[in-house]
Amino acid sequence: MSFSAIIVAAGSGSRAGEPKQWRRLGGRPVLRWSAEALLAAGASELAVVVAPGAEALAAEALTGLEGWFPVTGGATRAASVQAGLDALKAGGDARVLIHDAARPFLDAATISRVLAALDDHDAALPVLPVADSLRRGADGTMGPSVDRDGLWRAQTPQGFRLDVLRRAYAVWPEGSPPTDDVEVVRAAGGVVAMVAGDARLMKLTFPEDFAMAEALIPRQTRVGQGFDAHRWGPGSSVWLCGVEIPHDQTLIGHSDADAGLHALTDAILGAMGDGDIGDHFPPTDPQWKGASSDRFLIHAVERLTARGGRLVNVDVTLICERPKVKPHRQAMRERLAALLSLPLDAVSVKATTTEAMGFTGRGEGLAAQALATIELTGS
Structure with missing residues (x-):
């Protein structure tokens, strides 16, 4: 199943204390894990969106891999995604996956589920059910509980029909950063399928997340x-x-x-x-x-x-x-x-x-x- 892919790797990693995408995990840069997974799954082209001036870091992290190319990102995640979309050679209703570099444990099964859902939907989102009880609170004091029925944890890669996503971004209001790309499609009237995510597809956000990720590596x-x-x-x-x-x-x-x-x-x-x-x-x-x-x-x-x-x-x-x-x-x-x-x-x-x-x-x-x-x- 042919598809294009974008990895968003332009973040500064402020909460992790350093740019996460260049840090080593299991001996490999975090970015490389996702790039290898997408290319192995058959991505016909892979746009790696990086911060201005980080092209050399990407080249070093992805040494030996073919089929990818760097793209200079923007000031926001949405701007970086759009820069990646503009750089793709594919057009029309081609399938495209958009993935966060900070989620390294991407597997072929998740990719296949997202791509398959695009046969009948405008976009697809891997999700996990919310297992923990949810509470509101302030100043260290617990407030009322939050009903978790119908709540899901969103992951990436998120999948799209390329023309649908481009049209949706064209009508998204400026100055209002979207939560993610499937929100842009949903707001434009598109139908977003939810498919099973993977608990291992955790997002590396805080320094302690790396110790947990290392423990997950076989x-x-x-x-x-x-x-x-x-x-x-x-x-x-x-x-x-x-x-x-x-x-x-x-x-x-x-x-x-x-x-x-x-x-x-x-x-x-x-x-x-x-x-x-x-x-x-x-x-x-x-x-x-x-x-x-x-x-x-x-x-x-x-x-x-x-x-x-x-x-x-x-x-x-x-x-x-x-x-x-x-x-x-x-x-x-x-x-x-x-x-x-x-x-x-x-x-x-x-x-x-x-x-x-x-x-x-x-x-x-x-x-x-x-x-x-x-x-x-x-x-």
């Missing part, structure tokens, strides 16, 4: 493991888990040879299915000669964050006869917690020996293994 829990080993060589200190420890030898490697950070980096990358440390930082590349390994770890965390994921906890085991790790273990935990932005109790560093067996037991080298638990957005 997440996968994954575990990755990493292992690394380096041989001993001449030196006066060794780097382990981001901490420099005085020692009569050092670990030999292309970078600073921090086996603990290398194993942990591989664990995080492995949990994402994102290759290994050698794929991202080839030992053949001279720019990583002697590099601090915390750069590798931060890179892995940044890639996790970009995918809408988060690190839950990490566990590192160092395998060696020397140096003694226990005196430095707390410093290592604190350093990892700082690098990973984790609470201290989500970071474990342990040490063990191989009872003088193998290459670590013979003092030829040191090994490290790590586990990382992550959460990724997705079903």
Whole structure:
């Protein structure tokens, strides 16, 4: 079913403390959630209405998506909607959906219900019944109750026949901002159908709404493991888990040879299915000669964050006869917690020996293994 779409994203977000459409939710800008849903549902064109000067922000938020274009909005929501309507290529009785960027959890089923209702109506509105009791009140004192019979909570996207909406706006009185676009059509004599909305299609209005929205996002829990080993060589200190420890030898490697950070980096990358440390930082590349390994770890965390994921906890085991790790273990935990932005109790560093067996037991080298638990957005 072909349709055009408009996302209204020109608001200042005054009640949320910042423009909501650019803030990240589940690792993605709020605007992107709705744009992806509308384009995936088959929108033939998508006008994204933004505030003057915000075109670059929209381009960054929607990187990689095709079929959308920016439109400069007006001083009011109604003016922004009309700017979007003017920019559409469609005409006549084409279907058009108008959606608020601040409602990110738009799904295909809601879109289909709204579009289907346009077969027999001038406009369509997704709604939810009012479940809570309603009261009037003033100055912190409760007044009379409000009969909720026949009351509905309005959502978006609101659907229209394009020519009907354009004619309705043409006769809407200036200086009287409408509540929403279906009100414009109803006032002009149009018939507006109500279809089932979606409780998840909440509007992000206040700062606390984002915490609730994050909790609604499906997440996968994954575990990755990493292992690394380096041989001993001449030196006066060794780097382990981001901490420099005085020692009569050092670990030999292309970078600073921090086996603990290398194993942990591989664990995080492995949990994402994102290759290994050698794929991202080839030992053949001279720019990583002697590099601090915390750069590798931060890179892995940044890639996790970009995918809408988060690190839950990490566990590192160092395998060696020397140096003694226990005196430095707390410093290592604190350093990892700082690098990973984790609470201290989500970071474990342990040490063990191989009872003088193998290459670590013979003092030829040191090994490290790590586990990382992550959460990724997705079903």
